[in-house]
Amino acid sequence: MSLLEVEDLSVRFDTDDGPVHAVDHLSLTLGESEVLGVVGESGCGKSVSFMSLLRLLPETATVNGTARFDGVDLLRASGSRLRQIRGRQIAFVFQEPMTSLNPAFKVGNQIGEVLRRHLGLSRADARARAIELLHLVRIPSPERRVDEYPHQLSGGMRQRVMIAMALACDPKILIADEPTTALDVTIQAGILDLMRDIRERLGTAIVLITHNLGVVADVADRVVVMYAGRKVEEAPVHELFARPQHPYTNGLLGAVPRPGAGRLREIPGRVPSLAELPRGCAFAPRCPRADEITRSNVPDLRSIGPQHLVACFHPGPDVEAVA
């Protein structure tokens, strides 16, 4: 049984320029202590999808679909029920760590605040637990760091504090939105090790949102590839990298430099504006395999192997890459 089951999730923003369909009928599941990688380029709807589940979007957003977690539909749960879940059972690490920590408070107090609010801990207990959490995310000398302000920490340490805060209530699900993007490789490696460690030691399920395929290759069990608000491919991680089916997935894999490989393959054109998506497959204007069918019909997701889904009329590995 899955921990989280999202079905037909759609998010529309009403803007001055008309409706923007940021997420379009997205379905996905997350298993117990599973690491799900969600990849795609800027603006494809990664953040919005998961923020909508916890109702973290502005009022201009209309959200449809269902999201079953622990016997409730998150999208229909009462405000008070959702508040119990948010932060406590499902925790979010936001894309920008610098703006998510309050510069005016010591990091220990910020973590402690979460513990006091959700778990009703005393001040002293909250502090002790905050130190434990800083230790858990491997911040050196946590007894000292607990009394420091965010600006006294490096970028990598701030990101660890964010993760410590998210883990404060021992959540079942940790949603980490680009947790390593602003960091250099050395610090990134430490954060990725930490993710693995959390999953193994605490059994936390993790949604890892990223645009970095290397990060996904390193820690994800399963991967969802998004393009223009839709899921275009989904597969277990080894399967996805070994047998990518969607031309966009193939394109992404060919576009990153890797040792020993030749010239980078480019994906021609650019991501379409969500306000004016093409009539057929959203990837068709950039797709080497596009034809009449593709240009006038939207492909449904279909199964192409065990746990492997793809939304494409002409799936298969890239001819160019194989050659």
Place this chain on the structure above:
Amino acid sequence: MTEPVLEVEGLVKHFPVRGLGAKGVVHAVDGVSFRIGRGELLGLVGESGSGKSTVANCVMRLVAPTAGAIRLNGTDITRLSRRALRPLRRSMHMVFQDPYSSLDPRMTCGQIVGEPLDVQGLARGRDLDVRVSQLFDRVGLRDELRFRYPHELSGGQRQRVGLARALAVSPELLVADEPVSALDVSVQASILNLLRDLQEELGFSCLFITHDLATVEYLCDRVAVMYLGQIVEVAPTRELFGNPKHPYTQSLLSAGVVPDPEVQRSRTRVVLEGDLPSPLEPPSGCRFRTRCPLEPRSAPQSHDEEPPLVDVGDGHLVACHLVRRGETPDLYRPLEVAR
């Protein structure tokens, strides 16, 4: 090497800081030397805050070096006045990380690209228009984008404008500071390919700064690795990736992620404890010693003596006491790939 296009010798940049109890100087760059030959691409990598951008800014004379010398085609430009520098400006150009803030928002993209030609008096009027059109074509921008403003372009298009501008006066040296880091994967690929094509065609030299190791390996002829204001290792790309010697380089290479789960998960990572020490008070002796996984193997020498950057053969330079003693660290074995 024939006469280098760029020669940096003993470059030092200290930033004085005041207030907030933190008095002293930031040792941003502390004795950096390297050369870039004609048509050569040198990659500069290293942890965030290690001084890469400061090196670039000194080379471009955007900040004044504290000490050391910078020679462009043999001419010492370290202390040239703005006026004396102007004719040399066309020899070197910079492309910045942020395509959003580095282009003047009040100018059209055509004007931005044409400006260096205009300022240098190299083209006027109709001739200028033609040159700008050619440059747009060269970097793969549609001609009508000449009349648009930067905010009306995508990130990748803006970066192409920056590149077209940099190439307008056929510079001999291009300094590129994280030129693709802010871009999407598919856009990065097209910019990197473009840079490689243009370099082959025009033959300029390039100082390429990035924290993405795979990009350096793809693009550069040689790589310099910085740690806390100093270069700890320099080698031809193949050699550096295939045979890294400095423990910091080894840990850096081990930390990079490869987009292949089989390969990625079979690697061992050398995780460094702690953070980059404060550049206000760099450690004595070897700057890497506070995080070196091999310490205290080279103590007390590591505390007392700064390891010099020495050639260990074939243009491979390393600054490490252990390497000098013939005890080359092997924290990390590079992947076996056909390079």
